[in-house]
Amino acid sequence: DAGVIQSPRHEVTEMGQEVTLRCKPISGHDYLFWYRQTMMRGLELLIYFNNNVPIDDSGMPEDRFSAKMPNASFSTLKIQPSEPRDSAVYFCASSRGGEAFFGQGTRLTVV
């Protein structure tokens, strides 16, 4: 398996623009997690899904953030409109119980 695949690896966008981050989990994994990592706040859980259903989105910063998982092999995290304080590395991870497997992350810069 190729592991968890995230795209794009890097994204630079202007403030106010919509940003969509994508994730393909490992086949057969039934949990999917979105994390955000910054120097100031460390690793934060934004939302996680079980069998494509959002279980806990209490970590989503505000209504500008939304996440979907239309099927078992794809998830998106959308920020609309984006702001400079959203600049961070966003990680997707998947699990089948036991350890979580992380993607390489998307480095988002909002200017």
Next chain:
Amino acid sequence: GNSVTQMEGPVTLSEEAFLTINCTYTATGYPSLFWYVQYPGEGLQLLLKATKADDKGSNKGFEATYRKETTSFHLEKGSVQVSDSAVYFCALTKNTGNQFYFGTGTSLTVIP
């Protein structure tokens, strides 16, 4: 609630020195415990894990023992290398719900 506390960094060691990174946890029931490592510019990778009390996880010369009596899972390595320079995260997951709880990470730099 569930949480993980790990020692503050950054940690700087000379090559071949002994490493300990402390991790303690708070959880109800019987969590599984993990150490993840993050190399620069990469995602987190599982380093080792333990699923029940007194289990010892080990990998690449690193070890950690699940101590229920002290609610700890300290990471150790007898002789670090420059290539071990990375950020190390302690984490737990409950066996129901599968939500992960991560510590704040400890940055390790090993100098030649």
